[in-house]
Amino acid sequence: MTTNTPAILVVDDEAQIRRFVRAGFELQGFTIHDAETGAAAIRDATLRAHDLIILDIGLPDIDGAQVVERIRGWSDVPIIILSVRASEAEKVRLLELGADDYVVKPFGMAELLARAKAALRRRQRAATGEPVVHAGPLSVDLAARTVSLDGQRLSLTPKEYRLLQILAQHASNVVTHQHLLREVWGAAHIDDPHYLRIFVRKLRKKIEADPTQPKILVTELGVGYRLAQRPADNGPEPA
Numbered sequence: 001m002t003t004n005t006p007a008i009l010v011v012d013d014e015a016q017i018r019r020f021v022r023a024g025f026e027l028q029g030f031t032i033h034d035a036e037t038g039a040a041a042i043r044d045a046t047l048r049a050h051d052l053i054i055l056d057i058g059l060p061d062i063d064g065a066q067v068v069e070r071i072r073g074w075s076d077v078p079i080i081i082l083s084v085r086a087s088e089a090e091k092v093r094l095l096e097l098g099a100d101d102y103v104v105k106p107f108g109m110a111e112l113l114a115r116a117k118a119a120l121r122r123r124q125r126a127a128t129g130e131p132v133v134h135a136g137p138l139s140v141d142l143a144a145r146t147v148s149l150d151g152q153r154l155s156l157t158p159k160e161y162r163l164l165q166i167l168a169q170h171a172s173n174v175v176t177h178q179h180l181l182r183e184v185w186g187a188a189h190i191d192d193p194h195y196l197r198i199f200v201r202k203l204r205k206k207i208e209a210d211p212t213q214p215k216i217l218v219t220e221l222g223v224g225y226r227l228a229q230r231p232a233d234n235g236p237e238p239a
Contacts, residue, residue: 005029005030005031006030006031006051006052006120007030007031007032007033007048007049007050007051007052008025008030008031008032008033008050008051008052008053008054008116009033009034009035009041009044009045009048009050009052009053009054010022010025010032010033010034010035010054011034011035011036011038011040011041011053011054011055011056011059011064011067012034012036012054012055012056012082013036013037013056013058013059013060014056015036017056017082018034018036020109021034021054021109021112022034024109024112024113025113025116028113033048033050036059036060037059037060037061037062038059038061038062038063038064038066038067039061039062041053041055041059041067042067042070042071045071045075045077046074050077051077051078051120051123052077052078052079052080052116052119052120052123053071053077053078053079053080054079054080054082054112054116055067055068055079055080055081055082055099056081056082056083057081057082057083057090057094058083058084064081064083065093065094065097068081068094068097068098068099069097069098071098072097072098076123077123078100078101078119078120078122078123079098079099079100080099080100080101080102080103080112080115080116080119081094081099081101081102081103082102082103082105082107083102083103083104083105084104084105088221088222088223091174091220091222091223092176092177092178092222092223092224095174095175095176095179095223095224096176096178096179100119100122100170100173101115101118101119101173101174102174103115115172118171118172118173118229119172119173121171121172121229122170122171122172122173125171131143131144133168133169133171133227133229134229135168135171135216135227135228135229136215136216136228136229137149137150137216138207138216140164140165140168142165142168142169145161145165147161147164147207149206149207154206154207156203156206159184159185159199160199160202160203160206162183162184163180163184163196163199163200163203164203164207164217164227166179166180166183166184167180167217167225167226167227168227170227171227171229172226172227172228172229173226174220174223174224174225174226175224175225175226176223176224177193177196177223177224177225178190179224180196180224180225181193181195181196184196184199200217200225203217204217215228216228
């Protein structure tokens with residue numbers, strides 16, 4: 001991430017959306033470039049360095065999913081999807097292609113800014129090698145491989161730690177069920193979600209004040225899980 005003014009590429013065929021995003025982000029000190037087609041987005045992404053791409057999936061020339069695939073062929077820049085398509089299958093497909101997060105239209109500027117800042121923090125942490133991830137009272141030290149809650153070290157099984165480690169590496173961003181299953185249990189188990197549900201329940205008993213109303217390890221229904229760096233009251237969430 002650039003030091004002073006992070007550069008963001010906003011890709012949307014609706015001029016009103018581009019103006020809305022530009023106004024909100026420039027007030028926060030971001031530099032904004034924009035494009036209205038997939039071809040223009042790919043060209044801009046190759047010619048200029050960006051810290052984040054905000055990408056509408058319904059573009060007039062090529063599908064936004066193809067733009068994600070093309071950019072992921074050479075860049076790890078964070079990509080946040082904007083879409084009116086709210087189906088769980090579509091969200092999973094985009095995340096598996098390499099998108100970092102998604103926001104469903106219509107959206108509020110506060111939500112989009114929060115998701116963007118989380119993606120930028122994650123990229124900065126990866127670039128600087130910052131080892132400790134905080135999520136409310138939870139601290140995950142990725143270098144020391146230790147986990148603490150309110151300053152007290154927790155005892156986790158190897159798989160519990162591995163699951164939390166992956167979520168911490170993607171803190172504030174959703175991680176799909178398939179990705180977690182593949183990374184923790186192996187590719188042979190990506191169709192065995194009961195493994196994941198069991199371990200999420202066990203982890204919540206250790207890290208949540210009330211496991212039935214999780215504030216740290218939160219559910220993205222039908223898609224995956226998210227380690228919330230700024231827990232919010234979202235009500236009860238099933239595993």
